[in-house]
């Protein structure tokens with residue numbers, strides 16, 4: 032793959048190569064599995080399952096069991112402790128990635144290697160090539176709200192950091208960004224700074240200094256862009272002052288960031304006036320991104336799944352600029368590229384790259400009793416349009432038949448490779464007895480209730496949920512952080528609407544007979560969700576990978592505590 036990473040790449044050639052691979056996806060999958068098993072067949076893990084040199088899909092599925100992170104944890108732990116770096120892969124693992132861990136409450140360790148880095152760059156380039164056809168970029172810059180946490184050494188001396196950190200710190204990343212003609216506006220000191228509040232301020236400042244050159248505004252997950260412009264609303268006058276006087280605000284105290292950004296600043300009253308007048312002319316910050324960065328072609332970042340609730344605010348800030356949803360992957364490896372950039376984020380799909388891993392899909396069809404039945408996984412060529420699946424990954428970094436925990440839906444095919452829509456995390460279920468509500472169900476319910484709130488010109492800034500089993504019967508709790516102070520009547524209506532909007536038959540019938548108690552809506556103080564973000568960052572998660580946990584489990588005690596300490600009001604549904 033490395034030969035595809037030349038300095039300036041040809042988007043049409045990348046597209047051609049992807050077309051060829053995707054036309055032959057079934058064969059490429061078999062070859063990819065063969066390569067993975069040839070390279071790693073001698074490892075203790077694969078030896079254990081008695082493959083005896085066989086590399087075909089049938090033998091692989093018959094011998095090697097499905098695995099969760101929990102199953103692999105002892106192996107990864109051993110590798111991290113330096114006891115045996117080749118337990119999972121032929122080539123020793125030298126780097127560990129920390130997944131965001133926002134689902135489980137603590138970051139997970141997963142192996143990272145050159146192959147994962149290469150597939151990351153390949154997927155960036157593939158989707159860029161398709162994007163560039165529709166929205167060409169010419170020698171511009173990207174205002175990227177990216178943050179990288181520190182890398183550290185594990186007990187065994189391996190380098191460890193969040194997956195995004197491992198990517199941003201790799202020399203290939205910068206090369207690829209240059210090849211895509213969108214280097215980041217900010218210097219490395221800002222991206223790699225130890226304090227994300229200061230990095231965010233400086234990303235905004237560096238973006239404003241390069242205002243006319245900015246062609247793309249992006250982040251890994253769209254939440255970071257919304258967060259950045261919410262912050263901009265608070266600090267814009269300070270930023271304008273810095274530009275006017277050519278002196279960086281006192282809030283920037285980290286010496287490396289201060290010195291790098293100060294070098295870029297010189298007094299520019301003209302620019303300061305222009306920004307001041309743009310901001311003063313805005314109504315409720317509508318279109319701020321377009322006004323500040325007039326040459327922006329599009330806004331880019333993951334906007335699907337748990338990011339969908341931020342789309343409304345992002346559209347508000349974007350003021351008509353196209354929103355392009357980024358690719359689908361995880362710390363464990365990439366899966367698919369968005370090759371239909373013109374689709375609105377709500378309908379974005381990801382075409383699986385058949386040469387970056389071997390993919391299987393567990394059908395999630397319900398049986399006639401409405402219960403989910405676990406079925407045998409099928410291969411990439413056997414999936415059916417319209418069906419939902421849990422995705423299973425085998426990759427070049429030591430994961431074999433690994434349950435990623437995501438549910439996807441097949442929306443169609445790009446040549447012979449499936450185009451997936453992300454549905455939700457499989458384990459994010461609100462469930463008390465026979466009820467089953469996923470992250471998506473919660474999102475739909477919040478959207479319906481938030482509509483009532485928007486009639487009063489208020490908005491839901493963020494939300495999450497949990498099960499409260501301390502009451503008899505147990506009940507769902509939804510936490511909302513909202514703007515302004517709507518009336519109690521409206522909040523009661525929102526609470527009832529939330530309760531009614533969970534349409535899962537198990538939930539509705541349980542509510543009717545009161546085997547699930549009345550849904551509770553708890554309003555938390557402004558800033559509570561920032562505290563949750565700070566807590567995760569404190570645990571070593573990167574802001575770039577942060578996803579608000581939409582359902583907080585009982586073992587995520589600190590987040591539950593942050594939420595409960597900040598409740599200002601609560602309402603119980605009277606809908607049933």
Ligand code: AMP
Nearest residue numbers: 130131335336358359360361362453576
């Ligand atoms: P992390 O744990 O930080 O590696 O995050 C990986 C998870 O983020 C995936 O397993 C998905 O649940 C979610 N994710 C990644 N890409 C997307 C996407 N394009 N759309 C929706 N969710 C995504």
